[in-house]
Amino acid sequence: MNMRILAIETSTWLASVAVAENGEVLAEWEALTRGQHASVLLPAIREVLAQARLGLEQLDAVAVSVGPGSFTGLRVGLSVAKALAYARKTAVVGIPTLEVVAHAAPADAAYVAAALDARKGELYAAVFRRVGAELEPCVPERLVSFEAFLASLPRPCTILGDAVERYGDLFHQRLGEHGNILPFPQWAPRARVVAQLARRQLARFGLPTQWPEEPHYLRPPEAQVHRSRAA
Known part of the structure; x- marks a missing residue:
């Protein structure tokens, strides 16, 4: 079209x-x-x-x-x-x-978590799975605590969005080699x-x-x- x-x-x-x-x-x-x-x-x-x-x-x-x-x-x-x-x-x-956030991820990312800082210790978040050239939601968008967000993540997982600014160090500490944390605003x-x-x-x-x-x-x-x- x-x-x-x-x-x-x-x-x-x-x-x-x-x-x-x-x-x-x-x-x-x-x-x-x-x-x-x-x-x-x-x-x-x-x-x-x-x-x-x-x-x-x-x-x-x-x-x-x-x-x-x-x-x-x-x-x-x-x-x-x-x-x-x-x-x-x-x-x-x-x-x-959150779909816009997720589709900014590298094409080889199998699982993508889109996370935006909602303040008050919460995130706007969704998780997507790559199927061929498409990203399909596997955890729907929601307002969620940091701990609940971590618990919902598949491993390994690529994480991007402005929540990385606030929680980037914690993501690295808690996920280690299982998390690919992409910096904001580059991603x-x-x-x-x-x-x-x-x-x-x-x-x-x-x-x-x-x-x-x-x-x-x-x-x-x-x-x-x-x-x-x-x-």
Whole structure:
């Protein structure tokens, strides 16, 4: 399927944008935003579209990483994706963030654990098994404690995601030679992978008729928790 896709990834503090056509990345941008997604995302989109020599009207779909991950980053990414798609009258394709993380792993990794730091001693995590050229989930995404995450891992296993920043030393200590711990942000979720997974999804199922309503947080945002307690 020959499609032009604008892809957005804002689930961690490494934000990225890419434009791909027929599986080839035409232009991409990334930056360590440290929570400043709102101020950099639209200029970055204009930049990659200019580099690709495309206008919004030439896009077939907007793909976006929908979580779990940074509450603010996900909200900004999905809001921008929906606004652009509405203006273009095209579709928004939501891609689960932990799948984006896992597909950044080396092609020879038999088992891949995608782990994002959820704070409070917890992780957003999922484990995937390589079957041919595909990654299939063998432990579904969930909010989990560090110890429960370790207990769920097959051995050997490749681990990547921003949880490595906080727990990298512990991963090395507890897993030893059975863990291949990939550093962040070198092995971060990126928009080029969002575009790749969106193209695969569109080839299988066609354009979605419904857009993602909200990011997939796995845990309610703090503001929502505070409102619930106040009520």
